[in-house]
Amino acid sequence: MKKLLLVEDEAALRALLAEALRVEGYQVLAAASCADALALWQTAERLHEPFALALLDLGLPDGEGSELLKAWRGKLPLLVISARGQESGKIELLDAGADDYLVKPFAIGELLARIRVALRHRGHAVQPAQTRYQHSGLEVDLAAHRVRLRGADCHLTPTEFKLLARLVRSAGQVVTHRQLLADVWGPECTEQTQYLRLYMGQLRAKLEAEPARPQRLLTEPGVGYRLVEGEG
Amino acid sequence: MPSPTLRPLLVGAATWALCWALLLGLAPWLELAHLALLMVLGALLAGLWWPPRLALPAALLAVAAFNWRFVPPQGSLRVQRPQDLLLLATLLGASALVAGLMARQRRLAAQAQAHARRSEELRAFAEHLRDGAGPAALLPHLQALAHGPVSLRLGDGELLGQASPGAAAGLALCQVQAQAFGPGCGHHEDEDAWYLPLRGRQGCHGAAQLPLGERPVRFDEADRLQAQALCDQLGLALERAQALASAQAAQEEAASQRLRNTLLAAIAHDHRTPLATILGAATSLRDQAERLDGPQRQRLAERIVSEAEQLTRLTNNALQLARLGQPGLALSLDWESVEELVGSVLQRLRERDPQRRIKLHIEPNLPLLRCDAVLLVQLLDNLLDNALRHGGGGAVELHARQRGKQLQLAVRDRGPGVPLGQRERIFEPYQRGEQAQGRGTGVGLALCRAIARAHGGELHYRARGHGGGSFELALPIPEQAPP
Numbered sequence: 001m002k003k004l005l006l007v008e009d010e011a012a013l014r015a016l017l018a019e020a021l022r023v024e025g026y027q028v029l030a031a032a033s034c035a036d037a038l039a040l041w042q043t044a045e046r047l048h049e050p051f052a053l054a055l056l057d058l059g060l061p062d063g064e065g066s067e068l069l070k071a072w073r074g075k076l077p078l079l080v081i082s083a084r085g086q087e088s089g090k091i092e093l094l095d096a097g098a099d100d101y102l103v104k105p106f107a108i109g110e111l112l113a114r115i116r117v118a119l120r121h122r123g124h125a126v127q128p129a130q131t132r133y134q135h136s137g138l139e140v141d142l143a144a145h146r147v148r149l150r151g152a153d154c155h156l157t158p159t160e161f162k163l164l165a166r167l168v169r170s171a172g173q174v175v176t177h178r179q180l181l182a183d184v185w186g187p188e189c190t191e192q193t194q195y196l197r198l199y200m201g202q203l204r205a206k207l208e209a210e211p212a213r214p215q216r217l218l219t220e221p222g223v224g225y226r227l228v229e230g231e232g
Numbered sequence: 233m234p235s236p237t238l239r240p241l242l243v244g245a246a247t248w249a250l251c252w253a254l255l256l257g258l259a260p261w262l263e264l265a266h267l268a269l270l271m272v273l274g275a276l277l278a279g280l281w282w283p284p285r286l287a288l289p290a291a292l293l294a295v296a297a298f299n300w301r302f303v304p305p306q307g308s309l310r311v312q313r314p315q316d317l318l319l320l321a322t323l324l325g326a327s328a329l330v331a332g333l334m335a336r337q338r339r340l341a342a343q344a345q346a347h348a349r350r351s352e353e354l355r356a357f358a359e360h361l362r363d364g365a366g367p368a369a370l371l372p373h374l375q376a377l378a379h380g381p382v383s384l385r386l387g388d389g390e391l392l393g394q395a396s397p398g399a400a401a402g403l404a405l406c407q408v409q410a411q412a413f414g415p416g417c418g419h420h421e422d423e424d425a426w427y428l429p430l431r432g433r434q435g436c437h438g439a440a441q442l443p444l445g446e447r448p449v450r451f452d453e454a455d456r457l458q459a460q461a462l463c464d465q466l467g468l469a470l471e472r473a474q475a476l477a478s479a480q481a482a483q484e485e486a487a488s489q490r491l492r493n494t495l496l497a498a499i500a501h502d503h504r505t506p507l508a509t510i511l512g513a514a515t516s517l518r519d520q521a522e523r524l525d526g527p528q529r530q531r532l533a534e535r536i537v538s539e540a541e542q543l544t545r546l547t548n549n550a551l552q553l554a555r556l557g558q559p560g561l562a563l564s565l566d567w568e569s570v571e572e573l574v575g576s577v578l579q580r581l582r583e584r585d586p587q588r589r590i591k592l593h594i595e596p597n598l599p600l601l602r603c604d605a606v607l608l609v610q611l612l613d614n615l616l617d618n619a620l621r622h623g624g625g626g627a628v629e630l631h632a633r634q635r636g637k638q639l640q641l642a643v644r645d646r647g648p649g650v651p652l653g654q655r656e657r658i659f660e661p662y663q664r665g666e667q668a669q670g671r672g673t674g675v676g677l678a679l680c681r682a683i684a685r686a687h688g689g690e691l692h693y694r695a696r697g698h699g700g701g702s703f704e705l706a707l708p709i710p711e712q713a714p715p
Contacts, residue, residue, distance in 0.1 A: 195602055211575075
């Protein structure tokens, strides 16, 4: 059973989330403050029963949740649940090591999907990285450098392929504009959002049934892009 | 051209010369009395031009010369006949009197002229102030009355002109005490400058300093009064402006308070409607659980979800409108593609539009926009949500096209439309179309317009032929294409 750490100071929401997660078969330890969370973390370390994932609310009564983010980044998947809707804040969180974020209010289904994606990606951190992606008729094989749409080969330019490959590696998770630009065009191009708009448009024209109603390559306004979670 | 001070002297001398030429020329034909009259005329005319200290001696000299040349025995100052003595005495008296009178007359005229000039100056300055001239306009007027650079201190401590530290201290003291001091003022007579308060009816609004030159200072009392009058005029004007500004601020404060209250009332009202549905559905689930069948429970749960989403939208709108109202707000601008913005709005609305009533008409190859994606998405989300809600259940069209330097986006429906009288009012934050019948996007349309304007664009409502309405958004296309 996967063990999750839930840090949320609002009692009602904490109880609701804990129950919903237990129904899904997770073991949930809940904390209402930074101090509680750190205590639970230390106990888990001592018992050698590490957490599989942490859900962090920001703005806790005894400190900023972002402090925990800094302390735990890289050690386990971190999902931020926050009431703050400011887009610049979201980018900072992602840069600070959050794997993904959810803005309150959110649906439980959405939370479960994000947890699933984050756990899967973390699983790949110790296993070989994801090189295959499949979603309603789209098949991407990064190793073979092949993209197939409904059984037919789909030709992508090298840049289009690099962009798609970057999104496939983080499938289901949001990738910020800066990350995409740095990884596909190079670190000197992180401000050239217009490249992204252009190539994303081309990619959608090739891969989406209706480019104006994307079903795979989703936009997170002001933050970045998200490739819809693959199947299987 | 002789200088202005020399000219009257020359004219006076010329008058005397002409007078004597006539006397000498006409002497053989005229009697002594007639000559005497001619000379009085000469003294009178010269007196028009010469100052008394020149005119009086000149008249004396002229009488002596007259005696020498015309009164028998000629060529001597002696007088033979007693009646000639009387003539000379009369002549002397008349000449002196005429010279004196003329001088007095000229002095009075000069005074009247100076008085008129001062009144005119005061009037002109008052008019200047009425036209909105600032305190700095006083400086040239005072400068004309002073013998050194004038400086001014205003109510808030601001200094105009170059005030030495000593002068600045004097100005501050003068303002605090609201009292004039300096020569002729009755206080601090030993100063070499006038310190004059800018007095209003309810207090002192500053002070002026007028240097009076080297000691011992010489000044004209009328100048001092004039300077004080000018200062008081400015003081009154400052007081008026202050009163006006505080009245206006009070009015604005009251208006914004009123707006805030109506806005809060409107928001509270808008929130109550979804809350009522949520509470109703949730209590029904709690209290009637056993009597409800599966599909009924599912419908109630869905009701709760959709109303909670609507509540979220209303809250976001109110928050964003408040944020946009903040002074100095910076948008986070980036290059954005219209198609992509529309795509992310549709993704959000996917669950609200299962029958896909939204039809897209997007021109190909639209230029990139320079905008705040989050705001633009919120704008389109509100317009589409509004059309889905009030569009009469029919298709909703989203058009995007380029026209010259503008990108035009339109959201159209075939619903009942907005009545004629309300087409502007729906954009006011505390108004709602009556056709909304208690269900609106709250401050949604006001927010949409605020977002459009924050991007240098505009949002209008247009009634469509054959029924329905169209919300038309025009955004400027950036002059410079992305690199």
